[in-house]
Amino acid sequence: xxxxxxxxxxxxxxxxxxxxxxxxxxxxxxxxxxxxxxxxxxxxxxxxxxxxxxxxxxxxxxxxxxxxxxxxxxxxxxxxxxxxxxxxxxxxxxxxxxxxxxxxxxxxxxxxxxxxxxxxxxxxxxxxxxxxxxxxxxxxxxxxxxxxxxxxxxxxxxxxxxxxxxxxxxxxxxxxxxx
Amino acid sequence: xxxxxxxxxxxxxxxxxxxxxxxxxxxxxxxxxxxxxxxxxxxxxxxxxxxxxxxxxxxxxxxxxxxxxxxxxxxxxxxxxxxxxxxxxxxxxxxxxxxxxxxxxxxxxxxxxxxxxxxxxxxxxxxxxxxxxxxxxxxxxxxxxxxxxxxxxxxxxxxxxxxxxxxxxxxxxxxxxxxxxxxxxxxxxxxxxxxx
Numbered sequence: 001x002x003x004x005x006x007x008x009x010x011x012x013x014x015x016x017x018x019x020x021x022x023x024x025x026x027x028x029x030x031x032x033x034x035x036x037x038x039x040x041x042x043x044x045x046x047x048x049x050x051x052x053x054x055x056x057x058x059x060x061x062x063x064x065x066x067x068x069x070x071x072x073x074x075x076x077x078x079x080x081x082x083x084x085x086x087x088x089x090x091x092x093x094x095x096x097x098x099x100x101x102x103x104x105x106x107x108x109x110x111x112x113x114x115x116x117x118x119x120x121x122x123x124x125x126x127x128x129x130x131x132x133x134x135x136x137x138x139x140x141x142x143x144x145x146x147x148x149x150x151x152x153x154x155x156x157x158x159x160x161x162x163x164x165x166x167x168x169x170x171x172x173x174x175x176x177x178x179x
Numbered sequence: 180x181x182x183x184x185x186x187x188x189x190x191x192x193x194x195x196x197x198x199x200x201x202x203x204x205x206x207x208x209x210x211x212x213x214x215x216x217x218x219x220x221x222x223x224x225x226x227x228x229x230x231x232x233x234x235x236x237x238x239x240x241x242x243x244x245x246x247x248x249x250x251x252x253x254x255x256x257x258x259x260x261x262x263x264x265x266x267x268x269x270x271x272x273x274x275x276x277x278x279x280x281x282x283x284x285x286x287x288x289x290x291x292x293x294x295x296x297x298x299x300x301x302x303x304x305x306x307x308x309x310x311x312x313x314x315x316x317x318x319x320x321x322x323x324x325x326x327x328x329x330x331x332x333x334x335x336x337x338x339x340x341x342x343x344x345x346x347x348x349x350x351x352x353x354x355x356x357x358x359x360x361x362x363x364x365x366x367x368x369x370x371x372x373x374x375x
Contacts (some may be wrong), residue, residue: 016241018345027224049282055298056281058203058274059211060242065275066282082274088243089267091250095241096255096263110363114356115236117326118348121314121333122239123212127313128338129207130306136296140303144341147307150315158308159205165304166297168206173296 005079007038012064012083019088020063030064040071046132061085108168129132139178189225192261195254199269204277207298208305211246211270214314215253225257232319240352246270329355 011033019026027050034040039048049070053063061084068080102108134140143165150156172178184337190198206214212235219226226234234256238248247270254266288294320326333351336342 014308016336019242019244029269037362048286051281052285053278055207055208055285056274056278057206059244059246059270060273062208062275062278064276069279069282075220077275077279077329080218081271081326085247086273086349088241089247092238092243092248092251093239093263095237096252099237106367107361110360111240111356112236113321113326113350113363114359115240116316117233117320117330118233118333118352118355119236119239121311121345121351122311122319122328122337122348123235123309123316123328125338127306128334130309134299134303134306136299136303137278140251143300143303144306144310145319147304148310149307151213151307151311152314156220158214159207161307162206162208162301162304165307166301169300169303170293170297173293 002072005075008068008076008080009083012080013087016084016087019084024074026061027063041067041131043069060068098106136178139169139172143171188278191315192254192258192265193256196265196269197261199250200273203270203274206305208308210301210309210312210340213305213308215246215249216312217308217316219253226253228315228319235316240348254361266359318374325358329358334337369371 015026015029015033020076022077031042031046035043035046043109046067049063049066052066056062062081064080065077068078071075072079090111099108131141131144134144136143147165150161151158169178187297202211202214215232220228220231223308234249234252235245238245238252243250247267250266250270251263252266254264255260256262258265270375319329319332328350334346336351337344337348
């Protein structure tokens with residue numbers, strides 16, 4: 001295995017285990033490793049990868065696929081992706097298996113009941129932060145609220161909803177109603 | 180509201196792979212867990228809200244990218260081991276290939292300001308998926324002081340004080356689980372005594 005691939009593996013595999021509550025938490029650490037420690041990318045390249053990952057569909061952490069690609073080509077992309085997503089996949093599989101085997105056990109119900117409010121708080125916090133960082137001013141916030149109501153009270157398809165949001169904001173922008 | 184699927188109408192691993200791939204490739208704007216809730220609970224009714232939220236709590240508590248954890252959880256729940264593999268592969272591989280292609284495309288499109296406006300609108304609409312999931316999750320927390328307090332503390336610590344997620348989850352998560360364990364044990368004991 002060449003040095004770049006080994007480097008990607010030793011940076012992203014440990015990070016995978018430190019990711020709690022979503023990939024966003026590790027962005028700062030990825031930046032430190034990739035830009036400051038290993039000099040694989042410049043700051044500008046890193047920010048551009050980050051922006052693309054945010055615009056693209058799918059998990060935002062696929063940013064590491066782009067980084068791996070730029071560092072070591074095709075195999076770099078494969079190694080970086082598997083290093084970040086692989087190790088914890090086995091952990092989750094083991095837990096899902098144990099869950100099914102011990103369905104209804106006291107510790108299991110305690111974990112489910114105890115983690116429920118923690119997860120709810122984390123999701124609510126994530127939405128709060130996202131809502132605050134919305135671009136597109138008041139119009140975007142109204143779109144977000146209308147879309148919430150549509151999700152809760154209709155069966156509208158998620159893709160149509162999101163495309164509609166993009167279309168409406170472009171329309172308002174073109175009509176001079178949104179900054 | 181949602182019906183629990185009987186074993187016969189549960190999907191094959193290949194169907195799951197296609198569904199996760201489709202969600203992975205179309206979930207513009209982020210908020211992937213919300214897309215999963217929409218698909219598996221609200222539209223197909225393969226999981227109850229309860230089952231989904233249990234999986235979501237565990238996916239968040241364990242290390243790893245949440246949505247990948249959630250895909251494995253749902254896949255395993257619906258179709259066993261091959262289902263788990265299908266979930267993992269579907270949510271990772273097609274979007275990973277797509278993002279490399281998009282990297283080229285976006286660099287070209289980024290010159291047009293309307294691209295950014297459109298994506299901002301898509302992101303705003305996608306918040307609807309996240310917010311409706313947050314409302315569902317909050318509504319399903321037991322109405323009693325300790326869990327509601329734990330939820331409020333997590334929200335303040337993460338959203339307002341911006342404390343690191345890892346320590347908030349470890350500290351408050353441990354406390355909340357320990358409390359729930361004590362409560363359930365006391366409940367079980369009381370049940371035994373009244374039964375005897």
